[in-house]
Amino acid sequence: MKRIIMTIIFFVSLNQALMSYSGDGINISGRVLDASTKEPLIGANIIIKMTNLGTATDINGYFEIKRIHVENPELIISMVGYQSIVFRLNDKNSENLTFELKPALIEMGSIVVTGTNTLHLYENTSVKTEIVPKKLIQQQSACNLAQALGLQTGVMVENDCNNCNFTQVRILGFDGKYSQILIDGDPVVSSLGGVYGLEHYPQEMIEQIEIVKGGGSSLYGGGAVAGTINMMTRRPAFNGIKIYYSGNSIDGTPDHQIGAIAEIVSDDNKSGFYVFGSTRDRGSYDRNGDGYSELGKLKNETVGFNGYIRPLENSELQLSFHRIVEDRRGGGDFDKPVHEASIAEWTNHEKWGGKLRWNQKVNASFEYKINYAFSILDRDSYYGGLPDDTPEAKLQALKYYGHSDNPLHTAGIQANYYLSGHIITAGVQYDYDKLIDKSVSSEAYYVDEIFRNIGVYLQDEISFDSEEHLQLVGGVRFDKHSALSDWIVSPRINAKVKLWDALNLRAGFTTGFKAPQIFDEDLHICGLEGTQRVIRNSAGLKEEKSYSYTFGAEFQDFVGDIPLLAGVTLFYTRLSGAYGEKFISSDGVIEYWERINSSGARVKGIEFDFGVKPLNKLEIRSGFTFKNNQYDDILEDYNTKEFLRTPDIFGYVRIAYDYSNKFSLFTAVKYTGSMYVPHEIAVDYQDNPIIEVNKSKEFFEIDFALNYKLNLIENLATEISLGIKNITDQYQEDLDFGVDRDPGYVYGPSSPRTVYLNLGFKL
Template sequence: MIRRQFFFAMLTLIAFCGLDATSTVEFKYPSDANIVGHVKDSKTGEHLIGITIAIKGTTFGTSTDVTGHYFLRNLRPGEITLVMRGMGYKSQERVVLVQKDKTIEVNFEAEEDAIKLDDVVISANRELTLRRLAPTLVNVLSDKVFAQVNASNLAQGLVFQPGVRVENNCQNCGFNQVRINGLDGRYAQILIDSRPIMSALAGVYGLEQIPANMIERVEVVRGGGSALYGSSAIAGVVNIITKEPTRNSFTFNESMSFTDFSKIDNNANFNASIVSDDNRAGAMVFGQARYRSPWDADGDSYSELGKINARSLGTHAYLRLTDYSKLTGEFHTLSEFRRGGDRIDLPPHVVGVAEQTDHSVYSGNLKYDLYSNNYKHHFQAYTSGQIVNRESYYGGIGEIDVNGHVGGSLGYPIPQEAYGNNYGVTKGRTYMAGLQYSYDLDHFLFMPSQLLFGAEYTRDELNDVMPLLAWQIAMDENGNPIHDANGQVIPLYPELDQNINNYSLFGQNEWKNDRWSFLLGARLDKHTEVKDMILSPRATLRYNPTRDINLRATYAKGFRAPQVFDEDLHVGVVGGEAQKVFNDPNLKPEISHAFSLSADLYHRFGNVQANLLVEGFYTRLNDVFTNEEQPDQHDGIKRYTRVNGSGAKVFGLNLEGKLAYKSFQLQAGLTLASNEYDEAQEWGLNTVKDASGAFVMEANDAGLLEYKNESMTDTKITRTPSVYGYFTLAYNPSHSWNIALTGTYTGRMYVPHAIEYGVHSAELDILQNNPAIVDETGTAPRIDELKKTPAFFDLGFKVGYDIHVFKATEIEVYVGMNNIFNSFQKDFDRGAGRDSGYMYGPTQPRTGYMGMTMRF
């Protein structure tokens, strides 16, 4: 019934929009009505390259060439509005009367906008809007920041936003996750060109797999975004806007980094764009190759940063079918081999610990935009998809003793019966399609408004199998195979198959003018893992008493739906044991209620441009997912059941300031946050001791004595500092020199640490010189700790010099260093028994780099 209603709604939307759309498609004939002109910097008088000149309300436009001039050909006669936009300059509009067989000249004097008052964003309401007029607060991260910190991928540049942290959560495989307003990665939704196609599987290593040279800008919306984008947009939304071609150009970059000045991290990339003379078609192609050597911080032969060998290739293209319609497509493919642990060059099944993944990812989206002649109607149809194929190995055989010698050394081969078998094959498929329609009303009730509604369908398929382990069958206590109701043998490691369908309807109305906006909207989702339909409303209020004062208040309800796998499908290694997470049959979705108040203030003091942002936020979480460790079945897999726990509350303050004075630009952000569960949650285990201090044992179902463990709990949301921030300082003393100083601060936080007594992998266990003891199942006692980490300040710099070969051709050479003071974790676990998840703080140690960029 729900499916029929959903598809009926989509067909109705197509029919309704199509009635008006037919009037915009008409035969095009040469009108010889042209507009020419140039764009100059208002201060220097220099002609500017790559400034966009668009016709307001249409998909048609162009950009200035290498001489700073533009040419719009064969326009439709009538009154139009030209819009000039350029990175670092204020937008301008000019009303022009276009006449048949006439060419007119329209020139622009571009005024500097160092603090980005007139940035254009789409994440606030699914329509292009000036940032200062957007109904919700949107922060924009430009490709300029990625260049300042020599970021080769999304993860390395994303931290330079208020309320945003990126951290490495594994010593072996090195997967990163983004945390917004103190909530971990599973609460943030990653979009590519506004489409949620980053599945749970792709999101594990996705932050590092997205190359920086495909990114035009990154838009970050903090707080609940489920009303617009669906599940998992509780902490916020990170929207990656890919580069679109604006002019003919080519860029090549080669950068070589040296981790701890000892291991190479090499990155080469290129971008090439071509645009047709009439601006009806254009394409951009990008590619990147990266190789990172593994790095061992403490000399125990186990990596803290794993090996990466990655390639990416993609394109973004458009075709303007008419002045009022545009077809846009983006496609990219990623290939990445990643390996961490010990003896990286050996096969993973014969080493102490190995986490190895080999990814092939294919992602793409297609969008069709159609406007009416009077610009009031906008219809959009879109589809996107992602295919992820992953081969993996998670596990380890530990340190094998062969006749008193180290197994695997010359003359002492590891016996084949000790080989590991934790190979995995995972396939992920994500598809989505949607329709969206908006209508600008001149007056509705009490002011002009924009009505927007649409429908979406998303399907997520995930299949995971461990092919060697899948041969094994489940046995009863007598050693006999266990059969199901149909008489079939039950595998000990069954194939896991997940298919999720989500049907969505969304709508909103935004009453707005330059001073006020009031938005009411909601989204209705039917998710196959949730019994009831989920309603996510939102309301926003914006008040601009002047152009330079933006005040906002927002409320949004969000949700996160359960899945069969944990959010990252990541199999951790703790003592060489794989981990799997299963849902409780009665699991409910997590629900959030997010509130925020913000003031975004701009002012000019003579030659100084200034911006101050103050944002208070409060998020209430209900039915928070938590994992309960299940009794050990002694089959090499640790099992957890995901259940609903208590609620949690996250609240705090985001502060951001910007200053621009002549050749200096300073930007800094600080977050103060408090995050706690309503009730204590499990963070680890400790083995029970009796009055004499001896570890307590009890008989399990098989009659074997095993250690009795108790849950360790706390109300703290772990891995969340109460204070963190960033800054960037750019100085351009001349047209050729580019100097940048950047830094991030991570305050103290609590991090869980799993420790096996007597294994001597953790610093605590080594210092106490605990004896190696195990129970009758071969398991050591647990003495987990909740560690309060030190604070970290990661300071970096970059110096670049541009060699201007010709007017439109330049070569930049640069050198720099990240984490100058080597503010990095010092107490890593050691050896095969280490807790690979015990990693915190900055994502890389002191790292020097140098490189060259060629542009024309």
């Protein structure tokens, strides 16, 4: 901590020595309005092009940037869901300006950072980025991160266990371990935290989600093989309080959630504070009436805050903290203690997380940040079953209780330099991940490991003209991981060519790697007949490397007065030393599997995106993925080269209709094609199960929602939402039955037909 404080003092002193804001400069001020309604736009972004300077509008749509020393600056005025404007200034037209933004598609106007770790407009970034804005999260009635990711091109969220509902996100068909999940750009979701982590983070925390596909190791380190998911937390923007209730009936099973947020921002915008909290209580759901859950019982409580202060001009100290407590249980015999149930999977998580970040803009050309983030996770668990009521069996069942500790820390320094069409980014990042896992009944499979990684990276974004008709992003990162003897080099290059100011061509080559450590599925023990399935790395396991190629074309503009988006992207990823699993042996109630390096694998395919707003109040958006995933060699235990649990075709269509300022409609159709799913069939309690691979059917999920806003009491805005998810009750038909079932044999929609009512109150 002393070193961190001394480092901050050094950089603050350096800033004061280098500060080049001499004299008065020019002041920029004005207001941003909706072009159709003439109402003020709250939180619109105003950025001075090719600098690190900018601000946002207040609750009345006003903004101000003082003492600017940039010759003939260009302003970029943007807002989520609106067409952005570029405006050139001079010292005679810099104050009391008025800008009117035209409504556009929901993604347009978003500011994204994940692709390059610098600020860019969604429609102008050289790295293709998928956006999940706050409005879309609310339209879906998504209560957490997992539910918010359901309507994105090339992205799927699946349930991998009927007992505990372990979820993972797949990008372009890759297992969840190949996707790196970030919180505000920090890699603080560990392997243990990722087992159930997608459901841990409530929607109150989330402001926007950014998804970048392909290798991202040149910026974020190991893990970004298939892609990167960056969950951006809520930043305080205005004063207000909101309380809401969400009541769900999952085919008759209750699921209730209550949440509250409060935020306050000082009059001079030099400090802000955002507090949030939520609680969720879901009952267990048994689809086929065999006494064992398809959805387990769940209780989740989350509290936290985000805040910032600006002690110096053009500086900011950000602080955040959250605490998550979750209790989940699946299996059967819910009226008994877990160790007396015939099958039970139970976990109790207590998670603390947060960050401390110092941002400093030394001048219009140079900025740096120093950041520290952490995640501390304690987990109590039980994975097992009681085969009979004998005293010996009951004594044995008590051995299935386990405990895991997982402190994770990350720290780094990054600097950005803006110079004549270049944005040069350089940084150093250090990660420390300690894991003590005793969730398996046998001490032979306990884990006590510390993984360290240091990464050094350099990137250059080049714009060859002021209109950004040609942009290149080149970068490289060097990583030294404690599980490997050699440094890993991860280069990348991306290019964007703008044609006719509306058509963007993008191409990229990116690389990623995955070090041989402990992965999320290793720490989820899926019980078959009370058996604990354990996966561990084989001796001498090497890193897995990926090489991704993408090429695409995208049109984003207005055709007349109609916003239109149309895009196509080709992708190909090659895995070298791809990780596979090999069955080794069984020892009583433990199945032992090893992870090995196979010869490799590849993924190839094409994506289509389409969006249109034919009426000012009607928006249609869709995305479809056609792909093929195969290993080079046949998987020994499954007798196939195909990637398992991932369809070759999937996609969505969503429609939003804002009939008025008070009444709106939302509907979505999600298609999941057939896929190959592994199935373990129990033969004898002590013998190896039979493993077969079945091909699933296809699914069409349909959601529909109504939303109405009204003022029941003066100064109290009320919002009511009524909806149905999975209207036609699409669900797996061949679920295993009884105590001998394979809880990992699960595919398709994670929830059956669900009716919900949401109530929100805002002061």
